[in-house]
Ligand SMILES: *[C@@H]1O[C@H](CO)[C@@H](O)[C@H](O)[C@H]1NC(C)=O
Ligand SMILES: *[C@@H]1O[C@H](CO)[C@@H](O)[C@H](O)[C@H]1NC(C)=O
């Protein structure tokens with residue numbers, strides 16, 4: 001008796017579940033305005049090498065410390081907001097401007113000396129790259145001996161849409177009197 005009841009109800013139950021599933025799928029399908037997919041053809045991917053200098057005037061109005069140093073041996077805790085200059089040559093006072101480097105760096109380690117973490121937008125104003133920008137992220141291990149640090153190109157805008165790549169950063173010069181630090185950058189960026 002019980003098994004007869006089940007044999008009647010089971011197909012009904014399955015039908016009801018299927019109907020509910022199909023109607024929820026139909027509801028999902030009707031909500032397509034959030035994301036529209038289309039195939040489109042990109043221009044050929046190319047690799048661009050940019051070479052320029054990044055000047056950071058620490059303790060100037062263009063580099064403001066917004067959090068205190070918690071450990072003087074490592075600078076741990078310090079956070080600096082920067083509006084820096086990018087130039088073609090190594091002398092920021094006498095070189096063609098190619099853009100601005102805006103962002104923050106912070107000192108994330110209480111045990112490793114002077115490693116800082118960059119979160120930056122490099123906004124270019126030069127030639128074909130005027131109005132385009134790159135996002136650069138990564139750890140910098142400052143070194144007077146010319147040892148390079150490597151940064152990630154996390155993305156870009158303008159001609160650098162869909163960008164990916166890396167940047168090699170090297171100490172170029174410093175002027176303690178002006179709290180000036182100049183780094184040389186070679187950016188290898190793949191874009192369309
Ligand atoms: C770091 O050094 C400065 C200047 O000598 C001093 O005023 C400050 O208290 C020190 N900070 C710490 C966390 O030791
Ligand atoms: C800029 O560089 C040029 C060429 O090297 C030099 O003649 C000029 O004196 C420099 N100007 C300044 C302000 O350093």
Ligand SMILES: *[C@@H]1O[C@H](CO)[C@@H](O)[C@H](O)[C@H]1NC(C)=O
Pocket residue numbers: 071110
């Ligand atoms: C950072 O290091 C200093 C010196 O070794 C220590 O006194 C301090 O407690 C450490 N701070 C943190 C947050 O670990």
Ligand SMILES: *[C@@H]1O[C@H](CO)[C@@H](O)[C@H](O)[C@H]1NC(C)=O
Pocket residue numbers: 125126127130131
């Ligand atoms: C960059 O583009 C802006 C806006 O179009 C323009 O005002 C400026 O003169 C350009 N700069 C250079 C160096 O071409």
